[in-house]
Every structure is written in structure tokens, then in C-alpha cells.
Amino acid sequence: MFWKRQVPIFIVALIGSITLFGWFIDQPDVKEFIGDDATQWFDVLASFAIILGALNLIKLQIQKVLYQKPGWQYSVIAVLGFIFAIVAGFFVKGVDDSVAQWGAHVTSDGTLFKWMFDYVFSPMSATMFSLLAFFVASASYRAFRIRNFEATLLLVSGIIIMVGRVPIGGVISSWFIMYLIVLGLGIYVNSIKKDTKVTFVFVAVGVSLVTIGGIISDWPVDQPGIFYLPSIQEWIYYYPNVAGARAIMIGIGLGIFATSIRYILGIERSYIGE
């Protein structure tokens, strides 16, 4: 129990405290430990641990093939890929020593390993990454579907941001937006009053006021600024958006700090079991 509980808690407390308070100490050895040594120790440990992961992966895939579990065919490909990567990495370079030495062969053109990386690994990674475009579309559809006030707000903000940040947004006159707002408010008034006469009067007065304002000021595209899409999107992006993001960020920062302190002080011990 001593080795499984007290020792790990002591190590976490010691290294955590040195890393935290070392930031306030101007001493080269401490700085070097925090900046380089500690992270390198972790990298070394992680490098050794990868063997455990690789063994676990290959064990499970071989078991799947041997017991013909559902989807075992994919496991055959996984095992073959694993063997091929080891062969290309450790045994077969595919070129002479004059072209690439062992070690450098993983990044040198013409080698088997580089071929595998360029023509198998990279395209497959790119394929997975490209899927994001379709997933963003389907997720946006769900998020922008008008269900309630918040979703409508999100939809309107999203459209303003999208249109306002592209060149066509700059040529849409603020007077056009004002006409749209008057019509939108007309719909709102109609939904509340449910009287076509009131709605008509409201829209007619609104359209007339906008038209008179436009004639007097000679219809400038970007005036009044509060109805000009690039200006509106900039305001949304830099004020409500940043305010919300910073609030979340402060919460995250405090959460990380509080959690780290709980680990350092040994208050939270769940990560080593109970």
C-alpha cells in the first residue's frame, strides 16, 4: 500500500510544487529542470510505455483474427500494417546506405518508410480530416435549426458573421439591411397583434422612414455603420463573442488551477485509486 499510495502522492506533491513555485525562482538549475528536464523525463517514460501500447494493440488484433470475432477482417489489415511498419522501420530501408543511413531513412525520400508515410499514412489522415467538412455541415444544420429564441439568435449571428466576413458582405448596403429589419419587425408585430392593418401601418411607416433617410443622406453603402454587415460582424466577433469566450476561459483556468492544487496537496487521490 505504501508503494502504491504514499509514494505516488509524495512524487506528485514534490514535482508539482517544484514546477509551480519554480516559476518564481531565478536559479538556472531549477529553471532547467522545469523547462527541459521534467518534460524530457516524461518523454522518456512515454517512449518506453509505447511498447506496452503496441503489444496491447497487436495482442487484441491477433485475438480477434484467431477467434474470428466480428470485423476480424479489419484486424488482419491492422496486423499486416503493423508488421509492414516494423519491417520498413527496422529491417528494410529500400535504398543504399549512400542515399540514407539507418535512422535518417524515416525522413529520406525514396525509402520504404517514407513511401509508406507519403502514400499510405498521409492520404488516410487527410481523408479523416476531410470528413470534418461534412460533419461541420451536419452539425451546423442541427445547431442552426430554428427551435427557440437562442437557436434563432445563433442562426442570425452565424449568418451575419459568415456574410460579413466575405467580400460580398461589403457591397450589401446598410439600407437594404434596414429594410430587412423593418420587414422582420413587421412579422413580429403581426404575430403579437394579429391584425393586418396594424402590421401594414407599421411596415409602411418603417419603409417610408428608411426611404426618406436614404434620400436625405444619398444612400451611402456603409452608413449608418450599425446596419453595415462588416461592422456588425466585427462587433459580434470582438465583443459578445470575446466576452463569452473569456468567461469560459477564466472558468477553465480556475478549474485547472484548483484541480492541480488538489492533486499537489493530495486532496484528490482518485487517479491512483481508492
Added chain:
Amino acid sequence: MKDKQFWLVTSGVIIAFAIYWLLGHPYFVIDRIVMFFSILSLSATLIYYTRAAERGEEFYLRPIPALKAVEEAVGRSTEMGRPILYVPGIQDMDQVETVAGVVVLGHVAKMTARYETSLNVPVSRSIVMKAARESCRDAYTVEGRPDMFNEDMVHYLTDDQFAYAAGVNGIMVREKPAACMYMGKFYAESLILAETGNSIGAIQIAGTASQAQIPFFVTACDYTLIGEEFFAASAYLSQKPELIGGVKGQDMIKLAVIAVMILSTILMVLYESTGFGFNISEYLTIR
């Protein structure tokens, strides 16, 4: 002054620092003194409330729907006879979010042990695999079901981001888990995972402090633990007084931060418009 021991230690630390300061404070980075005291006072607040909770003081925790939904998701999986998929992020144990993800995994594993539901935890780092295994083993033992624990319920896929996403998606499509939980640090793969989970009709609960991924999880998942809620999850799920005290302490710190922000804004406006007072941003800037 209920906690005499706490105040004694606090006074001791202050006196020790005062002596160190009077001795010429060797090696200390003076530019960071405000930050140093902030960390000390924030830590003291956390410790104070943790000790208060341990003494038996009760604190109210507002209900978080996502955490209530964890048990609901486990129950749903049990009824449907399908597994639960738990993804503890794609980063290593050097990230506090991954550690928090592994801690929450322990609580989820307790529930799966209780309900006799199968749990599948694909991981992308070997060290996370070992830590997650220990966490699950412990949870099953605590629940009196060590026989149900199987080492391979936590298994390694790959370190690579998109290969891992492809592997997890494959598991989702083949095994059709009834519940998918994403708790840890995520990058671009978050939406790939969450949308696939959505397409198979799984109940989805996410928790992350990766700010850029929160909107994706909010859109594609049924419940999302946003930022600090994720770090408080362990306290909510375990209901341990010392952890709940920590959450209360965290809230008090938040209150203090809000007060400092408002006060600083007033001081800055006064300083810049009338020249009265001092430039507080000089003290609050991290150097």
C-alpha cells in the same frame, strides 16, 4: 476563526516569507510577486473550504444536468444490453484534462460494475492506458465485482490523432454503444467522434476544457460539461466532502476574481481619464 490549525499555518507561512524577504529574498523573481501571492491566497482559500467540508460543514452544489445524465446513460446501456464507450481524450497524462478524464472514468466504471454493463475504453496513449486500467480495476474492486474487470476493456489504439478517430469511429459503427462519453482533451477529432456517436443514436456526454471544441460538443452531444464543470465532475460524482469543499473554494475564488476585475476596470478608467490613482495593469500583467 473556526479552524485554528489553518490560521496558525497561514500565519507561519506569512512570517517565514517576511523573514525571507527581509534577508534580501535571494533568487526570488520580484516581477512575479503579485502572481506569487495570488497563488498562495487561492491555494489557502481552497484548503480552507476543503477543511471546512471535512469538519462537516455542508455546501450547496448546483445540479449539473450532464452529471445526472451519467447514471442515466449507464442505466440506458444496461437496459439495451449494449456497451458504454468512454474516450479519455487524445493527450497524455501530463495534461490535467486527461487526469480529470481518468478520474471521471473511475466513477463511470463503478456504475458499470454496479449495473453489470460492459465498458469499452479505447485510449491513444500508453501511459493513459495503464492509468485508466488501474482506475477501472480499482472501481470494480471497490464495487465488489473484481471478476467483471477485464484488462482489455481499456485498450490502446494509436497515438496518431486521426488514426485514433478512425479507430474509435470503427468501434462505434460496429459495436453501436448505447452511450458515448468524451472526457478529456480534444482537438479537431472532437466533431468526428461526436457526429458519429450521434449518427448511431447513442446518448452522448462530453466534458472538456478545450475551448475551441466546446461548441462542437454542445452541438453534437446531449450533455456537455463546459470547462470548470468538467473539473468539478469528480466532486459531484463521488460526493466526497473534501472534494465538494474544493469546488466551493473554487467558486469563492471566482467571486474574488470577478471583484478584482470590476475594481481594476474602475481604477483603470479613473487613471486613464483623470490621472487619479495608479496603473493597476502594471501589477496584474504576467511577466
